[in-house]
Amino acid sequence: MYGYGGNILRINLTTGEMNIQPLSQDMAREWIGQRGFIAKILWDELKPGIDPLGPANKLVMSTGPLAGTLVPAGGKVSFGAKSPATGIYGESCMGGHIAAEMKYAGYDVIILEGASSKPCYIYIKDDQVEIRDASHLWGKGAIQTEKALKDELGEEFQICTIGPAGEKLVKYACISHDFGRQAGRTGMGTVMGSKKVKAIAICGHNSIPLADLEATVVKGKEMLKGCFAKENLDEWQNYGTAGVPVWANNIGAFPTKNFQSSYLEGNENLDGKIMREKMVVNDKGCFGCPSPCGKYCYVKPYNVYTEGPEYETTALIGGNCVFTDIEQIGYLNYLCDELGLDTISAGNVIGFAMECFEKGILTREQVGMELKFGDLESFKYLVEKIAAREGIGNILAEGVKYAAEQFGGDSIKFAIQVKGLEWSGYESRSAPSNMLAYMTCDLGAHHNRAWSVTHDIAVGRKVLEGKARKVIELQHIRPFFDLIGCCRLQWVEIGFELEHYPEVLRYVTGFDYSQDDLMKISEKVWNLTRAFAWREIEDFGRKYDYPPARFYEETVTTGPNAGDVLSKEELDFLLDDYYKLRGWDLNGLPTREKLEQMGLGFVVRQLESYGRKIS
Amino acid sequence: MQIKVRVTGLLTEYFPAGKGILPVSLEKPLTVKEILQQIKVNHQLVMTVVVNGQRRDLSYVPGDGEEIVLISPLAGG
Amino acid sequence: MKIALNEARCSGCRTCQVICSLHNFNENNPKKAAVKIVGHFPTPGHYEIKICDQCGLCAAVCPAEAIKETDGVYRIDKEKCTGCGECIEACPSEAMVQHPAEKAPIKCVACGQCVELCQRGAIYDADTREVQ
Numbered sequence: 001m002y003g004y005g006g007n008i009l010r011i012n013l014t015t016g017e018m019n020i021q022p023l024s025q026d027m028a029r030e031w032i033g034q035r036g037f038i039a040k041i042l043w044d045e046l047k048p049g050i051d052p053l054g055p056a057n058k059l060v061m062s063t064g065p066l067a068g069t070l071v072p073a074g075g076k077v078s079f080g081a082k083s084p085a086t087g088i089y090g091e092s093c094m095g096g097h098i099a100a101e102m103k104y105a106g107y108d109v110i111i112l113e114g115a116s117s118k119p120c121y122i123y124i125k126d127d128q129v130e131i132r133d134a135s136h137l138w139g140k141g142a143i144q145t146e147k148a149l150k151d152e153l154g155e156e157f158q159i160c161t162i163g164p165a166g167e168k169l170v171k172y173a174c175i176s177h178d179f180g181r182q183a184g185r186t187g188m189g190t191v192m193g194s195k196k197v198k199a200i201a202i203c204g205h206n207s208i209p210l211a212d213l214e215a216t217v218v219k220g221k222e223m224l225k226g227c228f229a230k231e232n233l234d235e236w237q238n239y240g241t242a243g244v245p246v247w248a249n250n251i252g253a254f255p256t257k258n259f260q261s262s263y264l265e266g267n268e269n270l271d272g273k274i275m276r277e278k279m280v281v282n283d284k285g286c287f288g289c290p291s292p293c294g295k296y297c298y299v300k301p302y303n304v305y306t307e308g309p310e311y312e313t314t315a316l317i318g319g320n321c322v323f324t325d326i327e328q329i330g331y332l333n334y335l336c337d338e339l340g341l342d343t344i345s346a347g348n349v350i351g352f353a354m355e356c357f358e359k360g361i362l363t364r365e366q367v368g369m370e371l372k373f374g375d376l377e378s379f380k381y382l383v384e385k386i387a388a389r390e391g392i393g394n395i396l397a398e399g400v401k402y403a404a405e406q407f408g409g410d411s412i413k414f415a416i417q418v419k420g421l422e423w424s425g426y427e428s429r430s431a432p433s434n435m436l437a438y439m440t441c442d443l444g445a446h447h448n449r450a451w452s453v454t455h456d457i458a459v460g461r462k463v464l465e466g467k468a469r470k471v472i473e474l475q476h477i478r479p480f481f482d483l484i485g486c487c488r489l490q491w492v493e494i495g496f497e498l499e500h501y502p503e504v505l506r507y508v509t510g511f512d513y514s515q516d517d518l519m520k521i522s523e524k525v526w527n528l529t530r531a532f533a534w535r536e537i538e539d540f541g542r543k544y545d546y547p548p549a550r551f552y553e554e555t556v557t558t559g560p561n562a563g564d565v566l567s568k569e570e571l572d573f574l575l576d577d578y579y580k581l582r583g584w585d586l587n588g589l590p591t592r593e594k595l596e597q598m599g600l601g602f603v604v605r606q607l608e609s610y611g612r613k614i615s
Numbered sequence: 616m617q618i619k620v621r622v623t624g625l626l627t628e629y630f631p632a633g634k635g636i637l638p639v640s641l642e643k644p645l646t647v648k649e650i651l652q653q654i655k656v657n658h659q660l661v662m663t664v665v666v667n668g669q670r671r672d673l674s675y676v677p678g679d680g681e682e683i684v685l686i687s688p689l690a691g692g
Numbered sequence: 693m694k695i696a697l698n699e700a701r702c703s704g705c706r707t708c709q710v711i712c713s714l715h716n717f718n719e720n721n722p723k724k725a726a727v728k729i730v731g732h733f734p735t736p737g738h739y740e741i742k743i744c745d746q747c748g749l750c751a752a753v754c755p756a757e758a759i760k761e762t763d764g765v766y767r768i769d770k771e772k773c774t775g776c777g778e779c780i781e782a783c784p785s786e787a788m789v790q791h792p793a794e795k796a797p798i799k800c801v802a803c804g805q806c807v808e809l810c811q812r813g814a815i816y817d818a819d820t821r822e823v824q
Contacts, residue, residue, distance in 0.1 A: 285703035
């Protein structure tokens with residue numbers, strides 16, 4: 001099939017059975033790829049109520065039709081499963097080279113089912129698929145494991161791995177690839193660990209058939225050169241997302257001291273320019289990328305190599321735990337990467353623990369040492385305890401929501417999460433649309449779906465009207481890139497035009513989508529993943545969309561937005577508007593009319609069979 | 616004196632000249648921040664100022680005929 | 693066209709490989725590209741590019757005399773090539789590529805497509821451009 005690897009590979013780790021089925025034309029046309037495939041497969045194949053860490057859960061790895069082609073930055077792959085962090089639909093994407101490699105091996109989707117009884121890794125060389133012993137890799141760091149397998153199998157293999165945190169089932173363990181790219185969120189590394197799969201190694205030798213090869217080459221070149229010509233390309237290549245922390249601080253959006261504030265004193269030391277001078281050894285790009293943002297670093301005082309820190313890491317480890325030395329953040333980034341921990345959740349969890357200690361909710365006896373914001377030893381101690389699930393780490397390994405429920409006091413108010421997923425790196429009490437975006441993200445408080453701080457600044461930071469409309473628009477555009485196998489950063493960061501994508505999809509796949517068709521499919525997936533949450537949780541709805549009380553009861557403590565807060569009434573205004581525009585009921589649940597209009601009649605029937613009352 | 620202003624990325628959505636070049640007449644030299652006030656663009660939407668390939672900030676004072684390129688903030692990784 | 697390298701600029705994106713296979717094989721298949729990118733990670737953290745510099749040693753060792761030079765570029769005659777692999781062994785740049793579906797090795801013919809799409813100037817044409 002044009003544009004696709006053409007097959008779905010299914011591996012049952014309990015029985016060792018494998019099978020390869022062709023990808024159907026209908027599946028491809030209707031769900032496009034990657035996150036579309038994942039959502040559909042998880043809906044069809046997972047029974048509600050299963051244990052996310054039990055053998056009944058499935059880890060679905062999928063990429064899209066543009067991955068591995070000449071279309072700029074076709075290097076994205078997503079992993080999906082029922083999330084152990086949130087108990088609802090989980091998914092996380094990453095770059096690197098393994099998305100392209102999957103397709104050269106002939107696969108658009110790889111499904112891991114069941115669970116192995118002993119550590120293993122998946123070996124895939126075209127149609128040769130094996131479950132191999134990984135006892136020699138178990139316990140190793142995520143990056144070390146990739147290196148060991150590269151040495152063993154050869155440079156041509158692309159490999160994704162988990163670290164010790166994934167093995168120990170820390171709820172925010174990531175899947176790591178290409179020495180510094182991670183599918184970090186919603187605990188996809190945890191699910192991989194629960195199946196005792198240490199790594200997936202892929203090498204493919206096949207061509208991706210193209211519907212119109214000549215037109216793809218012409219259009220692909222035009223798109224690449226369009227990106228090369230962007231005025232801001234140099235700025236972006238030089239600093240990547242490390243260019244952002246200073247701006248985020250100046251506008252009062254930089255998470256600081258477990259989101260007490262949005263302004264960090266000393267943040268100017270985290271500037272991309274300083275990072276570049278002190279640490280960067282190479283600009284590192286993912287597959288087909290015309291604007292490489294990866295900053296590969298050597299952190300001299302600690303003698304470690306790491307990719308990044310990226311903005312989110314600098315925000316959550318740096319700002320949130322109050323580090324203002326970029327080399328310290330680089331070192332902690334390295335630790336998280338080797339241990340296989342999502343830096344967003346880890347930074348949240350550790351910032352939370354530091355605040356609990358400061359407030360006397362946690363004691364020296366409970367923790368084993370004194371915790372302080374900005375103290376390198378505190379972070380190091382906790383991150384290692386978490387990855388090993390030792391002592392206090394065993395509680396913190398469950399995420400901030402669970403930890404707050406255990407620690408008590410009023411700590412749930414400053415456990416910064418939505419739906420159990422820790423909040424990405426923008427403090428949003430002065431950015432209502434961004435607040436709404438993280439509240440309503442189908443995964444929990446994650447920036448992948450919509451990010452709209454600039455919209456708040458442009459149209460007014462106190463304004464509430466019209467914000468929901470913008471959030472919905474972005475929730476369809478941004479994750480659209482996670483349907484096609486492409487990075488969104490060319491569009492988001494250097495301003496590359498969206499209009500190119502329907503045309504190039506036609507040349508690659510032969511499917512003739514309009515821009516509107518593509519947005520409709522993106523919306524369909526959005527409704528499906530929302531329905532997934534409802535199928536799992538009987539009382540799902542509005543109450544799951546609120547941010548922690550800190551954001552509606554406490555004001556920002558310092559900086560340009562000191563004193564700002566969004567009241568619960570204001571949050572309800574945003575949610576009311578959002579649900580209405582989405583065609584959902586007042587409790588935020590998709591209506592029969594909406595689901596049917598989206599072609600999701602099968603969802604209506606199933607929800608009803610589980611006793612859900614659809615309005 | 617006159618200068619030219621251009622913006623990149625998502626900022627084009629909120630810029631009077633969109634993706635085009637906006638000529639701005641000034642009575643006296645002003646900082647980029649002051650110029651933005653004059654053309655009613657919120658300076659918080661600007662992450663970096665680039666003039667002749669050099670990275671500057673909002674306090675930069677462009678000379679006559681210079682073109683300033685405003686880099687919009689990125690969208691959070 | 694004199695293909696030259698500035699490896700410090702390589703970001704490892706492999707666009708060179710994609711266009712190489714599209715142009716020379718009419719296939720979207722980087723494994724058929726005549727350029728190899730080798731990452732050295734986690735240390736010291738850089739990419740190595742392996743591509744033919746048209747030294748001609750392959751022609752010299754070819755027992756079938758299947759490799760001939762025209763205008764400074766060595767090309768493999770696929771009809772004559774027996775797939776013995778002597779040239780692959782001999783290549784000092786390790787730049788000859790073997791693919792399971794191809795009998796003859798894959799070798800750079802200096803078409804310059806990779807140069808056209810290397811935004812970073814890691815692969816460039818030394819005839820027209822100074823090293824960046």
